[in-house]
Amino acid sequence: MNTQSLEPLSIGILIILSIALYYQVFLLLVFLGRKPSPLTQKLSSASLPSVTIVIPCYNEESTIANCIASVLALTYPQEKLNIVVVDDGSQDGSIEALRNSTHQERVLVIQKENGGKYTALNIAIPNITTDIVGTLDADSFVHPEALIRMVEKFADPRVMAVTPALKIHNTKGFFGRLQQTEYTLAIFIRNVLASLDAIHVTPGPFSLFRKEVFNKIGLYKKAHDAEDLEFALRMQLHHMKIANAHNAYVYTVSPATIVSLFRQRLRWTLGFLHNMIDYLPSLFRLKYGNLGMFVLPSSLLALGASVLMIWHLGRGVVSIVDQQLLKFSAVGASLPSLSLPSSELFFYINTSPMIFLVLTAMALTVALILIGKNLSGNEPLRMGILYFLFLYGFIALTWYLSAAVRTLFMRKTIHWK
Amino acid sequence: MRNTYLQYHITALIIVFLIVATSFFVSTLFADKRIQEIRSMEDKISMDILSAETQFALLEMAACEHLGDTFLSQELRVLAQRLSFMEQSLGVENPEVVNLKKYYSLLQIKDYLLMRQAQEKCDTKPLSILYFYSNEGDCRDCIRQGHVLSQFGELHEEARVYAFDYHLSFPALQTLIALHEIEPNLPALLIGDQVLYGYLATEDLYKIFPDLLKKEELEKETEEALKQDSEQPTDAF
The missing domain is CATH 1.20.58 (Methane Monooxygenase Hydroxylase; Chain G, domain 1)
Structure with a gap:
């Protein structure tokens, strides 16, 4: 038997790959092994709770009218649904768009000076008297059945908040398809994390809370532009159950260019990292279950691993370039020989353990995406899976690395607007 | 205390262990x-x-x-x-x-x-080149020399290039090194009975083997002549 000699960096990457596989296998096992919740049930119109949906708005003139229209189109008793829009000092035509929108008599508009998303939410929430409070981003649109499907989850008295299945609105083009696949995978992950009591974000695009949650743990806080993450973590620390309705679709407008995508993800990643620093004592604590022992440490490790991967990749690229330059300086430009017979080619195929682990991880990723696709209504993903498998990791490395550097050396944040 | 899904963690651990072990096993088989x-x-x-x-x-x-x-x-x-x-x-x-x-x-x-x-x-005349290199990362010229000699060997099959890792601990090789008094000043080339140290470009090799250069030039000329012939229009009958 021959053993391959592995240098420390390769051992590190092997461990990271094994942990990534472990994460995937564990989620898959939980998904396959769980029992359907018996408490999810259709509620009669009379037994539906009253709901207020708060829409914070800052410079969203192009989307606010459609956002409100989607809320007005929700299948829900009109008398039990209130809508509050908080304009956070918009400088564009958001207010005019609100005035021109239909059924404006059903929408309460509050105007305030710009202070950030959490201040907009906090100005509305204390005055709400309904059973349920919903928060909805002004650039998102809800499916007509989304609210009622989420509200059904509150039939379980332990459920304190419900998250939806997020989809992206614009699925065309490279970034559209890439993010569509990413969101499809996230639908699967969020759904399993709900079973594990480990959801750590109540997404800004749309989330529902029992009103008593705010009475017990307070309002939103300034939290590195990731208030929805901080609030969910605070709920988890108070052992409040966060459920997921995978069939409640909410569509959000996603970044269409690499620059806007980078900025958005950098903000998310920085928000996650800085909140992790704030919530460090909750890590590796058995009383916080899978969230503290497994999910949050794994997410942090994924960020650290990205730095190691980029170092490994960078070293590989530098080595290849160096070798090619040396070759060029010796014998000039020449194309690599492709004239090997097929039997010879087989000899030169890389069959290191790393390759097998990467292939297994990729196969598992495809399986999880397909389950997410099934959960989210079987929308075609086309080339998105290929983009995601082969390119997403490299693109994501840019904001992971940038966030890691900023956190370690600068502690700078990127503001949401 | 929350449900930690311990049985799933243990099962996942076993499955991943099996995947990693299988990867190593298959890789070793190859x-x-x-x-x-x-x-x-x-x-x-x-x-x-x-x-x-x-x-x-x-x-x-x-x-x-x-x-x-x-x-x-x-x-x-x-x-x-x-x-x-x-x-x-x-x-x-x-x-x-x-x-x-x-x-x-x-x-x-x-x-x-x-x-x-x-x-x-x-x-x-001897047309063999004994090339001594180091792959201990201390000889960048050895990498360049390797490319030059590979190309030279491919162009001229009659020129035999033999490559030896200078640091390989092997009696026959060490005898060869001692016999020709080859110093660890790499890359080193033994051509005939002459030992040359340092990087030699293709042009330097042609200076040592002028017959090969002449042959290559002749081949090029013949090739071009044949090409020109084939490009000239043929008379219609």
């Missing part, structure tokens, strides 16, 4: 298969060399033209490429790779000695 291929290739070359030695002994009294293509530069070149790949994938210190490399070096030395015998008998 590596073993490759080593077997190299070993059988070396055995074949060894047999061919033995056959050539016997043929040489039998034909000692015969004319030089009968000694034409008995040697094994092409096979040795393929073997060298495969060994180089194995070095990269399994590591230069892998014991199997080191053993295969020693055997390869021995075969090269035997081929070289046969060549020398043939040259003496037939009174031809």
